[in-house]
Amino acid sequence: MMHVAFLLLVVFTVAAAPSKKVCSYQDILDYLNLTTNNSVFKLTRPVLDYTHPTTVELDIILFAILAVMWNNERISWDPAQFCGIRQIAVPRDMLWRPDLFIYEMIQKDDSPLNPYMHVSYDGIVTSEEDMRVVSTCKMDVHKFPFDTQRCNITVGSAAHCIDEIRLFPFSNSSRATQFSREVMKTQGEWEFLQLSVNSSNYTIHDRQWELLVYTFTMKRRPLLHVINFLLPILFFLSLDLASYFIADHRGEKLGFKVTVLLAISVLLLILNEILPSMSNNTPLIATYCIVIFALMLLSLLETILVTYLMEKDSASQELSLRENCKGKQEKVKIDECNTDENRKTCCSCICKASDSEKQHEMLPVAEEVLHYRFRYRIICTSQMDEIV
Incomplete structure (x- = not known):
């Protein structure tokens, strides 16, 4: 009898104990009706009232990690009803995405797309893309190779004006600069200085559009160009000046100056490949090279003129000497014969x-x-x- 009572007590205790609820991501998708008919979530802008603008937060760092966040008003759930799940990952084709593009981009990005987006319980959708951006940049090479360049990356929407989409930077200038410096492993020829974020608006056909402008400030490392270009030109100029101490025998001095001038011409060809073809101001280094080339050319012309005058003077002295000798020869013959x-x-x-x-x-x-x-x-x- 006691054994039966004990077994009944155990059965009632187990039955009375609350069972742990098992949840899955599919339950959330079914709750949001994303599995049966998701055209509502991707065909139009995700707002319940069309007058409500969609707030899009944008973040760009130097490696072009494009992070975009916006609020989807049709998506929300209570994490307490789904075992505390606060975020899920869904395929990128299931939801609406803002049509953002980079204005300065001149080459299509071939980087693989991230197939998923993260959706939070409060309707915040986050999309992160790794992009390789090839863009145009107006460069000022007036102080090359001691120049500092500023390049802009402008992000905006192509179809939605400011009444429909508002763009805000996710990170301010100081945070974006610090994070970009942390992720950079090597900088090569350029030294990264700063990344600033600004917002601007422009109006077309009575409609106003909002843009986010990211400005990258970079400084060129001049040591390589100084060693490979500026110093050799100074050395060649010193050699040309030292050639004035060379004795001019059989044209050695003239040949030496021509060789140095050809070496400067090769360096000018290298400079033409380094500098961009379009620039508002003439680079100082180009003026520097032209002046040195002109000085060496004048030195070569001076050597040619001096060589010509010396040969002409030598020929006139030889002719005069022959005439004097001929006259003395005839005089000696006449005196001896008389x-x-x-x-x-x-x-x-x-x-x-x-x-x-x-x-x-x-x-x-x-x-x-x-x-x-x-x-x-x-x-x-x-x-x-x-x-x-």
């Missing part, structure tokens, strides 16, 4: 020997002629030395 001792010899040199003369009779005359020729060469050489 003497009594050498008159016969000179005449013998001029007269033609007859066939009856023997070979040994001509030898003294030939020896005298060679003697006077050698003497003339000595006199002419001494006169040239005096002129030099």
Whole structure:
């Protein structure tokens, strides 16, 4: 009897104990009617009254992680009725999404899309996308390579005006700047300085549109360009100045200057590839290179002119020296032939020997002629030395 009473007590205790409720995400989807007919949730803007604007909060960091949040007025549930579930993930095609796009974007994003969106119990829908943004940016390279650039990323809606969608930044400028610096691993040529967020409006056809403008401020790291470009140009200019101490023999100085000028031309081609083709102001580095190139070109022209004048002066001195030598040669011949001792010899040199003369009779005359020729060469050489 006691055993039966104990068993009955256990049965009543188990039956009286509250059973734990089992919940699933599907229960929430069924409750929200997202499984049977979800056209109501994605065809139109999710508001119960069309006069209520949809508030969209936007967040962008340097790696283009685009986070968008908005309120869907048709979605809400009590977490207490669903085991405390406060958030679920649904496919992105099941709900309406704001038509946001980047105005400066020039290339379609090929990054894989996030297939899900997060929906909270109070109707807040969150969508996060990893994007690779290729955009246009107006650059001012006047102070290249010591320049600082500011590029804008403007986000807005294409179909909904300010009465239908209001855009607000999720993070302020300081928080966005701090988070962007934390996620950056390498910066390469550019140093990230600041990310600022501003709101602006514009009007088209009596309708006002709201935009969010994210401004990225970056500073170029100049060390690489200074080592690879500015210093070599200074070195080439120093070599060109040092070439004035080179003795000009057989055109070595002229060839050296031409080689240095060609090296500067190669550096100018490299600069043309680095700088953007369109700029409002002329870069200072381009002016710097043009001035150095002009100085080296003038130096080359000066060397060519000096070489030409030196060769012309040398040719005139040589011609004058030859004329002086020729005049002295004729004078020496006349003086030598006018003497009594050498008159016969000179005449013998001029007269033609007859066939009856023997070979040994001509030898003294030939020896005298060679003697006077050698003497003339000595006199002419001494006169040239005096002129030099």
